[in-house]
Each structure stands twice: as structure tokens, then as C-alpha cells.
Amino acid sequence: MKKSLLVITILTLVISGLFAQSITFWTTETESNRMQRIQALATIFQAKTGISVSVVPVQENNMFSRLAASKAAETLPDIMEDGIEPLVLLGTEGLMDTKLNAKIINDFGDIYTGVKKLLYAGNGGYYGIPFHAWVQGIWYHKNWFDKDDLATPTSWYNILEAAKKLNDPSKEIYGIVLPKQADDYAEQVFTEIALANGARPFDAQGNVTLDTPEMIQSFAFYKELGKYSMPGFTTVLDALKGYLSGKAGMIFYSTYIMDDLAIRDVQESRIHNFDPQLVKNTGFANKMINVDTSSYGQVVGLGILNSSKNKTAAEKFAKFLMTGDNYIYWLHMAPGGMNPTRKSIATNPKFLDNPVLKRYGSQKIATIIAALNNIERFDFYKGKVVTQMSKLSANFVIGKAINLMFANNWTPTRTAEWAQKEAKRILGK
Amino acid sequence: MRNHSVGTLEHKEAILGWKLIAPTVIIISLLILYPAIYNIYLSFFRVSLNPAVPNQFMGWKNYVGILKDPTFWKSFGITVTFTSITVIGSLLLGLGVAIMMNRKFYGRGIIRALILLPYVTPLISSVFAWKYIFLPLNGPLVQFLSSLHLMNSGTDIINNPNNAFVVVSFFNIWRNFPFVYLMILAKLQSIPSSLYEAAEMDGANWWKKFMSVTLPELYFVIASVALLRGIWNFYKFNEVYLLSKFAGTLPIYIYNTAFAGIPHQGVAASAATILFVVMIGLITLYVKKVLKW
Secondary structure (H helix, E strand, O other): OOOHHHHHHHHHHHHHHOOOOOEEEEEOOOOOHHHHHHHHHHHHHHHHOEEEEEEEHHHHHHHHHHHHHHHHHHHHHHHEEHHHHHHHHHHOOEEEHHHHHHHHHHOOOOEOOHHHHHHHHEEOOOOEEEEEEEEEEEEEEEHHHHHHHOOOHHHOHHHHHHHHHHHHHHHOOOEEEEEOOOOOHHHHHHHHHHHOOOOEEOOOOOOEEOOOOOEEEHHHHHHHHHOOOOOOOOOOHHHHHHHHHHOOOEEEEEEHHOOOOOOHHHHHHOOOOOOOOHHHHEEEEEOOOOOOOOOOEEEEEEEOOOOOOOOOHHHHHHHHHOOHHHHHHHHOOOOOOEOHHHHHHHHHHHHHOOOHHHHHHHHHOOOOOOHHHHHOOOOOEEEOOHHHHHHHHHOHHHHHHHHHHHHHHHOOOHHHHHHHHHHHHOOOO | OOHHHHHHHHHHHHHHHHHHHHHHHHHHHHHHHHHHHHHHHOOEEEEEEOOOOOEEEOOHHHHHHHHHHHHHHHHHHHHHHHHHHHHHHHHHHHHHHHHHHHHOOOOOOHHHHHHHHHHHHHHHHHHHHHHHHHOOOOHHHHHHHHHHOOEEEEEEEOOOOHHHHHHHHHHHHHHHHHHHHHHHHHHHHHHHHHHHHHHEEEEEEEEHHHHHHHHHHHHHHHHHHHHHHHHHHHHHOOHHHOOOOOOOOHHHHHHHHHHOOOOOOOHHHHHHHHHHHHHHHHHHHHHOOOOOO
């Protein structure tokens, strides 16, 4: 009796071990409250499908070194969540299953064209599946604009006029807080400005074009705007605090600002104060116009790896994460910051049923999400992904150029020439 | 016969000795030698991230590429200057403070503990604290200095790329002098007072006592601390990178060349090997000439 029981137990264990599937999922959402949500989704997924998911948090900056180590140890993930640049870079190294990613995108059928083109790998394949996205734009005190009869800050002209008019350093109020340090934020803001002027760091042949007349004009506009900005080599936190505390008329920021504007606790954690009227009095310019119209944003994608031994399970998990309540539960991790890339979810009343999103109302949320379709970036040009850009971004070439321009009072031409030379040096051209 | 038995005993002791250190030797080999050798091995390859693509043998190409890069040599020069300035700076400051703290005064215990703060505070918080006190307009130090009309409140000292080297060096000296101070103070306390008494009887003043008693007694401590700090600062990455993107020392050069974008592990490995060889050479010379081992 005892013996047969033992045999049955062992057999069950062996069989369940043979058939139980498990996959590894790498995510860049490393904060503990986000990890809890992801873990909860993984548990529900396992209950529904029997596939266990081990969720591994990976800092964005460590992604590549972790991948290198995992490759050596043969423990690469089956599926990962990361920004589009790393996904594209890994894709060009042949790590991504571009066909399976494409199949999932096609199965959904309602992913915004504007975001999926950024992950296009050619030949109908995709380096990843667009998962969620944010848009950058100018957030401004609408009531100040109304008082001074200023126009919406969407064109270069309007932005500069508003910055001039609102700037009053004697009262410690500034027109804008512009990034002036060598970091990603400076590059993100400059991208929007340059694209509005039709300037790009590479031409269609892949030559560096950081010293073109359009580019020099963009640096010139940036420098002019800097005159009406808060003193110092300001960065993203200065911008956020400056705006919330009413010291700056305008700032460039992503939609991640939405809970800082709307939620008392979040705002108080930044500036020890809360202005309940701030949401109502804040406007969002979701595009910029000069000779071109541009809109800048970042897309985070899911990618299934070629090396995965469990692609069916990985596909199921990707679809699970991007469907119905599961998807909404994920997006509500950072309401406003994480926006859906699927049309059907963006209009789903359940998605809008959130304390932050409610305060803005469906109309405003729709405006924000609409900008997703027009996202443009330096690393995507004429239907092709420009992989060289990631090397320049990682070396902060544009941020450094801006930092040096303000520190040494360089002319826009000199700044552009420096950036051109530095980019060529880094790319070994 | 007797000799033979002693021989056996010595032999046995030697075997026991080896047995006792064997675990340490094995662990050190696994943890240090294996990665070091694997690193040298990788430095001859173009390492692929894709498991389906094998690593490609490059011969000496990775090494030649680095040694031919003018930026490598520029960074090398910056690193040598950075290391010399910070080691000498923290030694002088540490020595001065240790000598002061060796005298008896009221509240010495608390002050001695407070001096250690820069060294024991987590790096990230001291970097942010520095950035905060120097913040234009609102930084406490900036407000204080501008109220004395010593500087314009809109000046941003820390984030100005032209100040990168000075800021990084200054920060490093400030952060690391307590380590030097601690080592020197420990030795100072063990110098017998009889030596000073004898010197006094010979009519030595403060300076002569310092030069003929204190400094010779401290020689090996200072030399060892300088060696340690030299090695650590030569490879310093985190605080330099956190403070400025413009400092341009070698570890930052390696990071930018090898890990910006798709990682080039082979290139990084060869750069690390070059530095390793340079450092081993310098350390051997230093140990022989200065530490006189």
C-alpha cells in the first residue's frame, strides 16, 4: 500500500514536472508597488493557464550587462518589457523573434500605427509589441496665459513670446525651466524642438547631420529660450518643482506629470504644498510647430526572444498582459504615464475609471492619447530604425552640446560643430 | 635517524598547512582567478549577445583599437592627474586632521566620530547633498555666499562642465580623507611618548619632532594608505559619473566605449586587461621602492 502510494506520488510529480510550463519575464518596472502588481498578474495568469511566470526586475541601465551575463549562463528570459531603443538594438543583434512579435500585433489588430512603426524590423517583422507609451509636451499655467492674452504654446513664436512675457526674475518667476545639463531630458526636449524645425541628426544614408542650418537654428532657438529660463544648469526635477510651486510658466514634461498635478499626496511629496486648482488651470501643448509639426514620446514594448524554448507560453502571456482588465490593471500602475497602445482600451470606460484620469476627464485623456499616433523620434526616419542614434544618446552628445553652449556662451554654430565632431568621433567616422 | 624524524614532522606540518589553506586557495581561485582569466580570454573575441551566433576571434584587434584611440590616452592622462591630486590631497588633509585630533581637548570623542561622516555616508546621499547645497538660488551655501556678495546666486558651480575635474577631485578628497585620518591616527597613538621626550631633551622644536619622530614612524602607514587610495581612485567610477558626465577618466572612457548601446564585452575586457597590466607594473615598482618589501 505504502509502496504504491509512493510510486503514484513520484509519477504525479514527474508528469506534472514534465508538463508544467514556466517562462521568465524581465521587466524594467522595478519599484516595489509596481512589482506587486506584476506579480499579482503573473499569479492570475498561472491560475488560468497553469503556466508559471518568474518575474525578474531589471534596472533599465543594467539591462545590457544583465543580458550579457545571462547569455553566458544560458538563462536568457523568454519575454521582456523595455523601452524601444534597447528592444531595437537587441533586435538588430538577432535576439528578437520578429515574426512572432508581428503575429501578436496582427492578432490584436488595433495597435496604433504611430507607435508600432517605431518597432518595425522590415519584412513584416517587429522587434517588439508596443505595450504602453507616454507623450512629451509643454505643460503651462493656462490662467497666466489667459491673463496676459498669450496664445497656446505650440509654435516656436508663441513659446518664445510667452517665455518673454511671463519671465520676471525679480519676483523669482521664470518663463520656462529648460534642461541645460548633459542628460536624457535635455535630449528629449531638444528632439521635439529640432523635429519641429525639420532637423535630424542623421540623413537617410546614415551620415551625421548635426551641423545643418536647420540644426543650428534649433540650437539658436534653444539658447534664446534659455534667456527666459530659471538660472543654473537646470534638470528634470527643477522643472517639475518649478512648475508645481508656481515659479515657472511652462515646462517640458511627459504625461508622467499627471499624478503630480492632480493628487495631493504626490504633489506634497514634491513641494510640501498642494494647489487643488492646478489641474484645472494647467494646459498641455501636445505638439510643436515651426516648419514641421512634431510630437515626442517614448514607447515601452514587450519582446519575445528567439532563444525562448517556450514561445507559445510567452505569446499567451503577452496577450494576457495586453487584454481587458489585466491590461488596465497594469496601466493604472502609473496613470497618465502609461497610456494604452490599443485603441479599444483607450476608449474603454474601465480604463478611464481611475482617480487621476477622472480628474482630467475623457476629453483631455483622448487629446493626450491622440498624440501617440504622431510620435516622432531621432531614432526613426523614413520607415527605418536609426540604430546609430542609441550610441549618441548613451554618450549624451546632445545633452553635452547644450550644457557646453550655456556654460561657455557658445554660438549655436559652434555648438552644432562640436556636436557634429563629437558624434563622428563616437561613431568612428 | 633523528634528522629523518624531524624531516617527517616538518613534512607533515607542511601538508597540514596546505590542507588548512586549501579552502581559501580554492575559493580565491574560483572568485578571483577564474573571472580574471576568463576576462583575458574574452578580450580576444567579439562577444556576441545572441546565443545563436558564436563569439568571433579577433586576435589583438581589440587591444590595437584601444591603444590607437587618442581619447584613451587623453583619459589616461586625466586619470593619472586625478589619482595624484586626490591621493596627495586626501593624505595631506588626513594627516593634518589626525595630528590635530591626537591632542587632548574637550569634546574630542564626538569630533573624532563626526570627521568620519563623509566616508561612512552612502555615496548617493552625499552626492545629492553636495548638489543641494550648491543649488543655484535655493542652495544653502549659495544663499550664504551670495548674502556676503561673494557670488551671484544664479551661479551653478557643480553642474558647469568647465568645473567637472575640480568638482570631482574636491569631492573625492573630502569623501576619502577620513579613511587616511583613521589609519594615521591609529598609528600616531602607538608612537611611544619616550621618543618625543628624548627629542625634547635634545632641544628639538615642534617641527623637528614632527620631521624626525612622527614622520618616520608614520612612513609605512602613509605609504600603504597612498597605495590603497591610488588603486581605488584609479578605478573610481560611480562618484565621478554621478557628479559629472565631463570628467573623462578611464573607467568612464571604458563605460562609454564598451557599454553605451550594444555592449562590446571584448573591447571592455581588453581595456580592463590593459589597465590591469599597467596597475600591476606600477604596484610592483611601488611595493619594492617605497614599501621596501
